[in-house]
Amino acid sequence: xxxxxxxxxxxxxxxxxxxxxxxxxxxxxxxxxxxxxxxxxxxxxxxxxxxxxxxxxxxxxxxxxxxxxxxxxxxxxxxxxxxxxxxxxxxxxxxxxxxxxxxxxxxxx
Amino acid sequence: xxxxxxxxxxxxxxxxxxxxxxxxxxxxxxxxxxxxxxxxxxxxxxxxxxxxxxxxxxxxxxxxxxxxxxxxxxxxxxxxxxxxxxxxxxxxxxxxxxxxxxxxxxxxxxxxxxx
Numbered sequence: 001x002x003x004x005x006x007x008x009x010x011x012x013x014x015x016x017x018x019x020x021x022x023x024x025x026x027x028x029x030x031x032x033x034x035x036x037x038x039x040x041x042x043x044x045x046x047x048x049x050x051x052x053x054x055x056x057x058x059x060x061x062x063x064x065x066x067x068x069x070x071x072x073x074x075x076x077x078x079x080x081x082x083x084x085x086x087x088x089x090x091x092x093x094x095x096x097x098x099x100x101x102x103x104x105x106x107x108x109x
Numbered sequence: 110x111x112x113x114x115x116x117x118x119x120x121x122x123x124x125x126x127x128x129x130x131x132x133x134x135x136x137x138x139x140x141x142x143x144x145x146x147x148x149x150x151x152x153x154x155x156x157x158x159x160x161x162x163x164x165x166x167x168x169x170x171x172x173x174x175x176x177x178x179x180x181x182x183x184x185x186x187x188x189x190x191x192x193x194x195x196x197x198x199x200x201x202x203x204x205x206x207x208x209x210x211x212x213x214x215x216x217x218x219x220x221x222x223x224x
């Protein structure tokens with residue numbers, strides 16, 4: 001599996017945008033970029049995924065670099081409920097989700 | 110639409126015993142995966158089932174096994190429990206197995222404590 005690199009932790013103020021980076025320099029052409037988050041005492045929650053183009057949904061936006069070696073998850077207005085561990089995962093056919101350590105996001109009022 | 114249901118939510122077992130955990134996927138989802146989460150190792154993949162067949166297996170000993178029924182419900186079994194098996198066991202369902210273009214929906218997990 002291709003690996004991803006994320007900062008261990010980030011901090012944001014409530015109601016401000018948050019940009020969570022992910023490096024994946026060994027990504028292959030068929031790897032999808034997935035983001036999941038895990039709130040305390042809950043199972044992981046799917047956030048968004050994409051292949052080459054930027055993606056938007058009700059939860060977040062995913063910006064993918066042109067060379068696909070990095071991506072950024074964007075939370076447009078962080079709330080206290082967004083405090084979680086965010087995982088950037090490369091997903092290809094036949095392989096399980098490799099969660100890694102993720103980024104622990106702290107949101108302060 | 111009901112989510113992924115895992116039962117029981119909490120379980121306490123004694124070393125040497127065996128345990129069976131259950132997972133009901135989202136209606137229409139035919140793929141079920143299992144993960145173990147511990148503070149030291151994080152989230153680790155156990156196995157994935159589709160159409161009652163194991164398609165993928167993680168690096169766990171043979172004491173960990175699973176199966177999937179014709180209605181897509183899945184069970185995992187751990188025999189001869191060890192203290193190190195204490196963990197949160199998570200089940201995830203997906204429409205299509207293993208494909209990158211679909212997300213997974215996770216249950217809330219079963220917290221297993223081995224004493």
